[in-house]
Amino acid sequence: MSSVANSLSASSKPRWWEFVLWALLLCLPALMPTHALLISEITIIALFAMSLDLVLGYSGIVSLGHAAFFGMGAYSAALFAKHIHPDPLLGLAVATAVSAVLGAVCSLGILRGSDLTRLMVTLGVALILQELANKLDFITGGADGLQGVIMGPVLGRFAFDLVGQTAAWYALCVTLVVFMLLRSVVHSPFGFSLKTIRDNPLRAQAIGIPVHSRLIAAYTLSAALAGLAGALQAQSSGFASLDVFGFDRSADVLLMLVIGGTGWLWGGIIGAVVFKVLHSLIAAWTPQYWTFWLGLFLVLLMLVGRERLIRPWTWGHRA
Amino acid sequence: MRSETVLSCEGLLKRFGGITATDNVSLKLQRGARHALIGPNGAGKTTLINLLTGVLEPTAGSICLQGENINHLAAHQRVRRGLVRTFQISQLFEGLTPLQTLAVAVTQHLGTGATWWKALGHDALVSQRCEQLLAQFHLTEVMDQVTSELAYGKRRLLEMAIALACEPTVLLLDEPVAGVPAGEREELLKTVAALPADVSVLLIEHDMDLVFSFAQRMTVLVNGAVLTEGTPSEMAADARVREVYLGHGDKHG
Numbered sequence: 001m002s003s004v005a006n007s008l009s010a011s012s013k014p015r016w017w018e019f020v021l022w023a024l025l026l027c028l029p030a031l032m033p034t035h036a037l038l039i040s041e042i043t044i045i046a047l048f049a050m051s052l053d054l055v056l057g058y059s060g061i062v063s064l065g066h067a068a069f070f071g072m073g074a075y076s077a078a079l080f081a082k083h084i085h086p087d088p089l090l091g092l093a094v095a096t097a098v099s100a101v102l103g104a105v106c107s108l109g110i111l112r113g114s115d116l117t118r119l120m121v122t123l124g125v126a127l128i129l130q131e132l133a134n135k136l137d138f139i140t141g142g143a144d145g146l147q148g149v150i151m152g153p154v155l156g157r158f159a160f161d162l163v164g165q166t167a168a169w170y171a172l173c174v175t176l177v178v179f180m181l182l183r184s185v186v187h188s189p190f191g192f193s194l195k196t197i198r199d200n201p202l203r204a205q206a207i208g209i210p211v212h213s214r215l216i217a218a219y220t221l222s223a224a225l226a227g228l229a230g231a232l233q234a235q236s237s238g239f240a241s242l243d244v245f246g247f248d249r250s251a252d253v254l255l256m257l258v259i260g261g262t263g264w265l266w267g268g269i270i271g272a273v274v275f276k277v278l279h280s281l282i283a284a285w286t287p288q289y290w291t292f293w294l295g296l297f298l299v300l301l302m303l304v305g306r307e308r309l310i311r312p313w314t315w316g317h318r319a
Numbered sequence: 320m321r322s323e324t325v326l327s328c329e330g331l332l333k334r335f336g337g338i339t340a341t342d343n344v345s346l347k348l349q350r351g352a353r354h355a356l357i358g359p360n361g362a363g364k365t366t367l368i369n370l371l372t373g374v375l376e377p378t379a380g381s382i383c384l385q386g387e388n389i390n391h392l393a394a395h396q397r398v399r400r401g402l403v404r405t406f407q408i409s410q411l412f413e414g415l416t417p418l419q420t421l422a423v424a425v426t427q428h429l430g431t432g433a434t435w436w437k438a439l440g441h442d443a444l445v446s447q448r449c450e451q452l453l454a455q456f457h458l459t460e461v462m463d464q465v466t467s468e469l470a471y472g473k474r475r476l477l478e479m480a481i482a483l484a485c486e487p488t489v490l491l492l493d494e495p496v497a498g499v500p501a502g503e504r505e506e507l508l509k510t511v512a513a514l515p516a517d518v519s520v521l522l523i524e525h526d527m528d529l530v531f532s533f534a535q536r537m538t539v540l541v542n543g544a545v546l547t548e549g550t551p552s553e554m555a556a557d558a559r560v561r562e563v564y565l566g567h568g569d570k571h572g
Contacts, residue, residue: 002446002447002450004418004446004449004450004453004462005440005443005446007416007418007440007462007463008418008419008422008438008439008440008445008446008449009438009439009440009441010440012438012439012440184435184436184437184438185435187438187439188434188435188436188437188438188439189422189423189426189427189431189432189433189434189435189437189439190432190433190434190435191435191439192415192419192422192423192426192439193423193427193432193433195412195414195415196412196415196420196423198414199411199412199413199414199415200410200411200412200413202374202410203406203410203411203412203481204412205374205394205395205398206372206394206395206398206403206404206406206410207398207403207423207424207427207481207484207485208395208396208398208399208424208427208428208432208485209395209423209427209432210393210395211395214433217433263414
């Protein structure tokens, strides 16, 4: 194999520490059984962050309304389980498909315009959906949320339990599958064509890349995965409420990517873990002012830079 | 080599509000042509390139590629039919390496650009072609550096390598050596001279040495319109050309 071929395929090969980390993550529910609920919550939000990374980090599309798809997935899964069939995997598939359709339709709104336009369009879509879910209370339960969702057991064997063991395994396994899928996508010619569009859409077009159809595909896939995360949440909690569409959720997931770094899939996972663990720790210490400390952390992160912040031994050196 | 016309435009017109940037331009490029497009700054050379490649839509006129009208084709579709350009100001993918950049362009050209289940380097044909391009454009030693950190001369080489990765039948070179420092210039001039013979090249350049050594035919553009067309020696002898352009050549050269 030539050095060119080696260089080209080098980045697509998984590193040893990725296997170690995933093995560790998959053992977490057994290692920390009392924290199973937190584990599944973090896993779901990490999956959601990964879906945003595909458009933000790899395609350069900023979004302040990614909760639109998360919420769509959550309500679809809850409604499907309640009215049609309680099987979780079937529900996941349906919710993902519904979110993908919504994503494909919404992608038309992000093709034109600058970052600011995209921020407003994505934000607007999430707000519209939230208000729709509020007003269509005969379907969604309105402000009370959609209650009485009874989930069947996963694969017909593993029933959801109260301490969240099953939910944690379930979320981790689905997230691992998505991680592997995305890993393959971002290292493929398709994934690289997204990066060329992110870096320079004018040139991407000038080497024959159909910019619009690539962005539609990326946005649709991202929406589908965000919907998948939403569906996982609805299924493991047996509940869907208006806050799944909330602006907070879109903003939080953006913050997680800022913390963990965009454009590499681990950014969403690391960001979600750091964000949620910080949240739990600070909230336990000073419940009312936790956003103050989170804000301070973000300001420091931006001013000092991620690279330096995780290397305390370089703090004495000149930048 | 047959002397067939590969690229032509007829009565091409582009107005921006009240300004006519391209004024009734007609042009023909034979297969394997070495054609230079010159004219003072603001003559509409880059606008003409943008019209030909589909970045801008003409107000009137037609563009034909290998006898087929391509007015309705989007920019990326024209690239797939072999009409490829470079940019006056390098338009690169700053976050990728030169190797990755070329590999994307090559997969795109091979029609596997939408593949999502296999890694970029999976196809041996892609790495072979990249290896060849890297060597041809003296980029092998920097192939794994991030593009944003490349020296200016290497960036200009990559700019051209990307275009060649698309295997053009017609190549539009927009000031390939503009701003390149003297030390890196020679390498670039050689690669321009060594472009494949069957590729038709339309060269926009202010550097008269390059234009006169490279071009078999020249078109002089002034205020968006064609002033005259002919061989380099005819152009050099033309009083009007000397008046509008060559007389002031020092200023641009």
